[in-house]
Amino acid sequence: MTSQPGKPLLEVAGLTRRFGGLTAVNGLDLTVGEGELVSVIGPNGAGKTTLFNLIAGLDAPDAGAVAFDGRDVSGLPAERLAALGLARTFQHGRVFGNLSVLDNVLVGAHTRLRAVRPRPRLPLLGPLAELALALVRPAPVRAEEERLRAEALEIVALFGERLTPRLDQPAHSLSYANRRRLEIARALALRPRLLLLDEPTAGMNPTETAEMLAIIRSLKGRGLTILLIEHKLDLVMQLSDRVVVMDHGARIAEGLPAAVAADPAVIEAYLGHKAVGGLAEPDGAEPDGAGQGGGNQHGERPVVARAAR
Amino acid sequence: MLPTSLGPWLDYTINGLVIGNIYALLAVGLALIFGVSHLINFAHGSVYMVGAYIGWLCVTQLALPLPVTFVVVAAGCGLLGVVIERVGLRPLREAPRIAPLLATIGLSVVMDQTAQLLFSPDPRAPPTQLPAWRIAVGGGSIGALDLLIAGVGVGSAALLYGFLRFTRLGWAVRATALDRDAARQCGVDVDKVNRTVFAIASALGGVSGLLVGMYYNTIDPNMGFQAGLKGIVAQLIGGVGNVPGAIAGSLLLGLIESYGIALFGTSYRNLFAFVALIVILVLRPNGLFARARRLPPEPLTGTFIAPSRPVVLPRWAVWGLAAAALALPLAVRQPYLLQTLGNAWLFALLALSLTLVAGTVGQVSLGHAGLLAIGAYASALLTLDAGVPVLLAVPLAGLVAATLGTALVYPAFRLRGHYVSIATLAVGEIVTLVILNWESLTRGPIGVTGIPPLAVAGTPLVSGQWVYWVPLVVLLALAAVQSRLLDSHLGRTLRAIREDDIAARSYGVELDRYKALAFAVAGFVAGIGGALMAHFYSYINHETFPAPVSMLALTMVILGGLGNVAGAVLGAAVLVGLPELFRAAAEYRMLIYGIVLLLLIRFRPQGLLGTV
Numbered sequence: 001m002t003s004q005p006g007k008p009l010l011e012v013a014g015l016t017r018r019f020g021g022l023t024a025v026n027g028l029d030l031t032v033g034e035g036e037l038v039s040v041i042g043p044n045g046a047g048k049t050t051l052f053n054l055i056a057g058l059d060a061p062d063a064g065a066v067a068f069d070g071r072d073v074s075g076l077p078a079e080r081l082a083a084l085g086l087a088r089t090f091q092h093g094r095v096f097g098n099l100s101v102l103d104n105v106l107v108g109a110h111t112r113l114r115a116v117r118p119r120p121r122l123p124l125l126g127p128l129a130e131l132a133l134a135l136v137r138p139a140p141v142r143a144e145e146e147r148l149r150a151e152a153l154e155i156v157a158l159f160g161e162r163l164t165p166r167l168d169q170p171a172h173s174l175s176y177a178n179r180r181r182l183e184i185a186r187a188l189a190l191r192p193r194l195l196l197l198d199e200p201t202a203g204m205n206p207t208e209t210a211e212m213l214a215i216i217r218s219l220k221g222r223g224l225t226i227l228l229i230e231h232k233l234d235l236v237m238q239l240s241d242r243v244v245v246m247d248h249g250a251r252i253a254e255g256l257p258a259a260v261a262a263d264p265a266v267i268e269a270y271l272g273h274k275a276v277g278g279l280a281e282p283d284g285a286e287p288d289g290a291g292q293g294g295g296n297q298h299g300e301r302p303v304v305a306r307a308a309r
Numbered sequence: 310m311l312p313t314s315l316g317p318w319l320d321y322t323i324n325g326l327v328i329g330n331i332y333a334l335l336a337v338g339l340a341l342i343f344g345v346s347h348l349i350n351f352a353h354g355s356v357y358m359v360g361a362y363i364g365w366l367c368v369t370q371l372a373l374p375l376p377v378t379f380v381v382v383a384a385g386c387g388l389l390g391v392v393i394e395r396v397g398l399r400p401l402r403e404a405p406r407i408a409p410l411l412a413t414i415g416l417s418v419v420m421d422q423t424a425q426l427l428f429s430p431d432p433r434a435p436p437t438q439l440p441a442w443r444i445a446v447g448g449g450s451i452g453a454l455d456l457l458i459a460g461v462g463v464g465s466a467a468l469l470y471g472f473l474r475f476t477r478l479g480w481a482v483r484a485t486a487l488d489r490d491a492a493r494q495c496g497v498d499v500d501k502v503n504r505t506v507f508a509i510a511s512a513l514g515g516v517s518g519l520l521v522g523m524y525y526n527t528i529d530p531n532m533g534f535q536a537g538l539k540g541i542v543a544q545l546i547g548g549v550g551n552v553p554g555a556i557a558g559s560l561l562l563g564l565i566e567s568y569g570i571a572l573f574g575t576s577y578r579n580l581f582a583f584v585a586l587i588v589i590l591v592l593r594p595n596g597l598f599a600r601a602r603r604l605p606p607e608p609l610t611g612t613f614i615a616p617s618r619p620v621v622l623p624r625w626a627v628w629g630l631a632a633a634a635l636a637l638p639l640a641v642r643q644p645y646l647l648q649t650l651g652n653a654w655l656f657a658l659l660a661l662s663l664t665l666v667a668g669t670v671g672q673v674s675l676g677h678a679g680l681l682a683i684g685a686y687a688s689a690l691l692t693l694d695a696g697v698p699v700l701l702a703v704p705l706a707g708l709v710a711a712t713l714g715t716a717l718v719y720p721a722f723r724l725r726g727h728y729v730s731i732a733t734l735a736v737g738e739i740v741t742l743v744i745l746n747w748e749s750l751t752r753g754p755i756g757v758t759g760i761p762p763l764a765v766a767g768t769p770l771v772s773g774q775w776v777y778w779v780p781l782v783v784l785l786a787l788a789a790v791q792s793r794l795l796d797s798h799l800g801r802t803l804r805a806i807r808e809d810d811i812a813a814r815s816y817g818v819e820l821d822r823y824k825a826l827a828f829a830v831a832g833f834v835a836g837i838g839g840a841l842m843a844h845f846y847s848y849i850n851h852e853t854f855p856a857p858v859s860m861l862a863l864t865m866v867i868l869g870g871l872g873n874v875a876g877a878v879l880g881a882a883v884l885v886g887l888p889e890l891f892r893a894a895a896e897y898r899m900l901i902y903g904i905v906l907l908l909l910i911r912f913r914p915q916g917l918l919g920t921v
């Protein structure tokens with residue numbers, strides 16, 4: 001598992017996805033090195049979330065390839081990619097509403113269950129063995145569950161007192177910001193090699209955003225490789241090693257944060273789209289979901305100009 | 310008996326097209342409704358049945374001429390559609406997506422049972438008013454009724470086309486079907502659109518019922534169930550929500566059935582429809598005519614199941630209740646009471662099984678009685694034909710039901726939401742039809758008689774106490790196993806699938822594997838329940854476990870709280886035990902279940918003890 005820093009962990013080449021007449025992702029190339037934090041920015045409807053879905057195996061590309069850790073993973077389903085160490089959060093928050101906070105995090109650790117999901121994974125016997133072990137629960141299974149529980153508590157503690165007091169509450173009772181935190185906690189429980197964060201601060205106020213920034217920075221400090229979609233450019237500028245700008249499904253710029261912010265093509269893209277949703281409003285009304293296209297009602301100022309200041 | 314000359318084939322073709330026309334009247338309505346409200350309307354078959362009865366009343370009681378009858382049927386059913394939409398579905402618009410699905414099931418039960426109470430369950434024959442001439446066409450023949458049906462089919466299609474294409478309201482309907490929210494923002498009155506669509510769909514459905522009554526010359530209160538299912542099949546063949554597709558799918562289904570009957574005989578007829586359904590669902594879930602990789606018609610997000618805070622029974626209370634239940638026969642001696650409660654415990658096994666798949670995993674199975682049937686036949690045939698001792702046959706039957714049940718539903722695992730319900734409904738019907746037709750194994754329509762009772766050391770356990778104790782002990786044991794399962798990592802994994810299967814997949818949960826595990830456990834539990842029923846009843850046939858039993862089980866599960874083990878037991882005790890104890894007349898019972906289901910969905914969707 002140890003590889004020298006900078007070795008590419010994720011390589012995306014020529015990735016394309018069309019929805020009817022609309023090309024949501026258009027021949028996109030992208031590389032993320034081990035330990036790097038790369039941000040993907042772009043106006044609403046640029047195709048960022050679609051890109052994540054393609055990388056994470058929830059959607060299949062019309063063309064192009066994805067390699068993870070040097071291995072071609074194009075077309076692998078999401079569950080296999082998770083097992084390889086890829087975790088993602090969802091833009092609109094997809095926690096398991098009727099599960100407790102703790103159970104949500106534990107589902108994140110599903111791919112790490114060993115004692116109760118013995119290997120090799122035999123077709124029929126595997127599931128039956130899992131069933132039997134879940135019912136009988138011999139000592140190794142109990143120990144594993146205990147260990148994961150303890151670890152889940154540690155992960156939840158990363159978010160200070162936000163989630164810890166609510167461990168046994170159902171996730172549907174959490175505030176919006178707490179659900180976003182829970183998503184990240186669940187992703188961390190997978191012990192990801194690559195973490196995809198889709199607008200982790202959407203809907204958060206400035207204090208909460210600053211808190212999230214500190215958390216992402218600490219994750220980066222621990223050497224975690226992160227691909228981040230974010231509209232709040234202050235945060236992007238502070239965190240990213242590299243920024244990729246998308247518009248109309250294609251990559252229009254890539255480079256160091258400051259260089260990208262000064263790139264005329266980027267400014268043009270943003271000005272053409274007037275502004276980026278969610279960014280200009282500190283109270284962070286949630287950007288509109290996919291389907292709203294480029295237009296948006298929030299934010300008046302061109303973000304890039306603002307971020308470049 | 311393959312007909313060799315062309316004439317009979319022409320007849321089969323004409324027959325297939327006529328039946329196809331009748332299905333089309335149903336399927337078009339279903340497609341319209343799905344288009345604007347993303348709902349598969351399980352009550353549609355009942356509207357069709359109501360149409361048939363209104364027609365019968367008009368002709369026999371009021372002696373109205375046929376054209377007037379058509380108008381009255383269309384108007385009456387259209388009105389019924391409006392009422393269904395307004396009373397049954399509109400209040401549920403903000404409810405989780407499972408609610409309207411269940412509501413249409415409840416409405417269907419209420420309508421069917423009301424018809425049964427009003428008109429008796431016996432079939433009736435509407436008198437024919439058409440001339441009896443037939444035109445000979447190349448060895449086959451076409452009758453006046455065939456022409457009428459074709460005319461009504463084509464006429465309705467033309468009217469509908471005109472409406473959708475050239476009227477403002479029709480435009481609003483199409484806009485809503487394209488994008489509901491956008492239509493609303495553009496000032497389309499979505500409620501009005503819904504109402505209109507339900508009225509049109511129900512009018513067409515009613516006319517279809519009227520025609521079918523004339524065609525087969527028989528109508529009965531339960532005719533809607535199969536027909537509604539056929540309409541759904543036809544619609545799925547054409548692609549849900551696709552109106553022209555629904556017409557094409559219907560004609561195709563009519564032909565498949567007609568040729569199938571020609572080749573294999575009448576009793577296989579429905580089997581073709583349901584096998585076609587499963588094949589289509591698996592191979593082309595978007596229908597035969599869909600372009601490749603269309604978006605899934607269901608929204609990717611949104612909760613299927615309501616948020617809930619379950620009532621947690623303390624451990625001592627569970628033990629106390631179990632002990633009290635076990636001790637009951639020591640205090641109560643009336644055999645009738647014990648027998649009733651024993652029957653309730655048997656049904657509780659079914660509810661326990663269903664609450665695992667419908668509640669914990671969120672796969673709302675509508676064919677669960679099929680698992681009972683498999684268990685019952687397996688155990689009965691093992692003891693009678695293979696000489697297996699009863700005590701061994703019962704657990705073996707559980708294993709058979711687990712294996713067969715999982716294998717039959719496996720192709721449907723890739724489906725989501727309402728599609729799962731349709732597929733399981735079809736699987737349940739397939740089980741019944743196979744039992745009916747595989748005579749060499751199952752003895753066909755005669756059923757299995759003389760099934761030996763449970764016996765320990767040669768003593769048959771048939772007295773009142775045993776009829777109570779045996780199911781109770783088995784129930785307690787299996788409920789304990791299921792609780793332990795839900796307490797393990799499997800519990801949270803299965804519930805995660807229910808809450809959000811996309812998110813679950815993204816965290817490495819292999820959906821097929823865990824759905825299969827859940828169905829296997831559920832099949833085992835229901836199989837044991839069915840086996841015990843067989844040995845207590847001593848006689849079973851293909852009608853011992855009919856589709857309404859599946860609906861009853863679903864009502865129990867919802868009453869208790871989805872996924873809730875204690876709730877399943879409570880639901881069974883309440884719904885089987887109470888009507889019996891209050892001596893509610895048997896014919897009102899299904900009606901009561903239907904009303905209970907509707908009230909629950911509306912006012913307490915999380916059930917008595919809450920979703921776990």
Ligand SMILES: Nc1ncnc2c1ncn2[C@@H]1O[C@H](COP(=O)(O)OP(=O)(O)OP(=O)(O)O)[C@@H](O)[C@H]1O
Nearest residue numbers: 019024043044045046047048049050288290291293
């Ligand atoms: N399932 C889908 N079917 C059809 N079109 C889609 C689908 N998903 C996304 N799109 C379209 O693809 C384009 C890209 O959407 P995507 O959600 O990837 O944008 P995004 O960059 O994440 O935007 P945002 O910043 O608003 O989240 C949009 O025009 C959207 O309408």
Ligand SMILES: [Mg+2]
Nearest residue numbers: 048049050091
């Ligand atoms: Mg997005």
